[in-house]
C-alpha cells in the first residue's frame with residue numbers, strides 16, 4: 001500500500017483535502033484527528049455498505065456511533081433527515097460532534113444535509129463507497145434531498161472537512177453500479193483531460209477488474225478536475241458547467257423513464273453519445289473522435305434499451321431543462337478528446353436526429 005494521493009479543494013467557504021488510496025478507510029481516524037474533528041463521531045451508513053465495511057471502520061474506530069439508514073434513493077428525503085436528527089438528539093450529539101458518511105451519493109447527500117443543518121452545522125467527513133460518489137458526489141459540497149416534486153430540490157452548499165476515498169471498498173459494489181460510475185469517469189476524460197482518457201483506454205481491463213493500483217490514479221485524476229472546478233465556481237454558476245457534458249440528454253432520458261430504467265451514469269453515457277453526434281454533425285468533432293468515444297462506451301458493455309422511447313418527450317424534457325434559452329437547447333459539445341465548447345443554439349432537429357442515430361425510436 002503506497003502513500004495516499006492528496007488533492008486540495010480550495011473552495012472559498014472551506015478548504016479541505018481529499019485523500020485517495022488503497023487502505024485510506026482505515027486511516028480515517030487519523031485524518032479526522034488531523035483536521036481537529038471529534039471527539040464524538042457518528043457514522044451514517046446503510047446495510048449493503050455497513051455489512052461489508054462497517055467492521056473495518058469499527059476496528060480502527062471502536063468508539064464510533066453508527067446511525068443506520070435504509071438503502072436507496074427513495075430514502076433521500078426530509079423524513080429520513082429528520083430520523084438522523086432524532087438519532088443525534090437521542091445520543092446527545094452536540095456542536096463538536098461529527099457526521100461521517102459511509103455510502104454512495106444518496107448517503108452523502110442526505111446525511112451531509114443533516115450535518116449541515118443539525119445545530120446550524122456540525123463537522124462532516126465523507127467516506128464515499130460508490131465510484132460515482134468517489135469521483136463526483138463527495139467533492140464540491142452539494143448536499144440535499146429530494147421532494148415529491150423533484151430531485152435535489154432542498155439542500156445546501158456545505159463542504160466537508162475531509163474526504164477519504166478508498167478504492168478497495170469498490171470491490172463489493174454491484175457490477176452495474178460500478179460500470180455506471182465508469183461512464184462518469186469517461187466523461188471527465190472526454191470533457192477535460194486527454195491524459196485521463198488515454199489512461200482509461202490503456203488500463204481499461206485492470207480498471208474493470210477494479211484493481212486498486214489502476215483505480216487510484218484514475219479516481220485521483222477525476223477528483224483533481226472536480227476540485228479545480230469547485231475552487232473556481234463553488235456555487236455552480238458557470239465554470240462547473242463543463243462537467244454537465246452528457247447530462248442534458250442524460251437527465252432527459254432519466255426523467256422520461258421516471259428514474260426507473262437507467263442508472264445515472266448509463267443515462268450520461270447516452271447523453272455523451274448524443275452530444276458527440278450533434279458535435280460531429282456540426283463538424284466541430286472529428287468522426288474519428290466520435291467513433292473512438294462510442295467504441296469506448298460500447299466496450300464497457302450493453303446499455304439499457306432506448307429503442308422503445310420517442311424523441312418528442314425527450315426533447316420536451318430537454319427544453320424544460322434550466323439550460324434552455326429562447327427555445328434553443330444549451331449543450332456542452334466535445335470538440336476533441338479532452339476539450340468542449342458550450343453552445344446555446346442547438347435546434348430540435350439536430351437533437352432529434354442525434355437521438356435517433358443513438359438508437360431512440362423516431
Ligand SMILES: NC(=O)c1ccc[n+]([C@@H]2O[C@H](COP(=O)([O-])OP(=O)(O)OC[C@H]3O[C@@H](n4cnc5c(N)ncnc54)[C@H](O)[C@@H]3O)[C@@H](O)[C@H]2O)c1
Pocket residue numbers: 046048049052071072073076103104105106107109129130131132133136137138139140141142143152169170171172173174177264
Ligand atoms: N452532491 C453531488 O454533487 C452529487 C453529484 C452526483 C450525484 N449525486 C447524488 O448521488 C446519488 C446517487 O449516488 P450513487 O450512484 O452513489 O447511488 P447510491 O448511493 O444509491 O448507491 C448505489 C447502491 O450501491 C450500494 N453500495 C454503495 N457502496 C457500496 C459498496 N461499496 N459495496 C456494496 N454496495 C454498495 C448502495 O447501498 C446502493 O444500493 C443521487 O441521489 C444523486 O443525486 C450528488
Ligand SMILES: [Zn+2]
Pocket residue numbers: 136184247264268
Ligand atoms: Zn452525473
